[in-house]
Amino acid sequence: MIISKLKEAIICFKAGRVTLPYPFKPHDPAENFRGRVTVDAEKCIGCAGCAEVCPSRCIIVTDPSPDKRVIEFFLERCTYCARCAEVCPEDAVTATQEFETATNDTQDMHIKVELFMSTCRRCGRCYEPPTPLDRPMETGMRPPAGGNGNGEG
Ligand code: SF4
Ligand code: SF4
Structure with missing residues (x-):
């Protein structure tokens, strides 16, 4: 009994230090670490591909009006799988190296x-306009409903 414990102790001492000094020193994640995702709204085309593959169903797509689409990420349920970043055709989603996401405010x-x-x-x-040239003509430059584009109703 005592001998086996001594053997265990020797093995442990031989292994040296195996823990990190974090949080007392900053910890740089590995190169392919999947941390908190970010979304580049300029690149997003609203295809909803990310929402289709999200295993935790934390990406919600709604169309509040015929020409408006809202993509919402509720990352408190995110499992950091990075499937959304993998499938995004525009590389609008990035899995960053950020892992310190604890917060009191969801x-x-x-x-x-x-x-x-x-x-x-x-x-x-x-739907997404068929070509990049169609995009500015058919999307954000459209006047608001009931307006003429000059801010006049
Ligand atoms: S990383 Fe995974 S769980 Fe998190 S939002 Fe993307 S697809 Fe969903
Ligand atoms: S997959 Fe990319 S382009 Fe499509 S809705 Fe999601 S973030 Fe936007």
């Missing part, structure tokens, strides 16, 4: 992207 873990979309003339649903 709003800190929310990301909201609002996009103006083209709408199908037949079914009225949102």
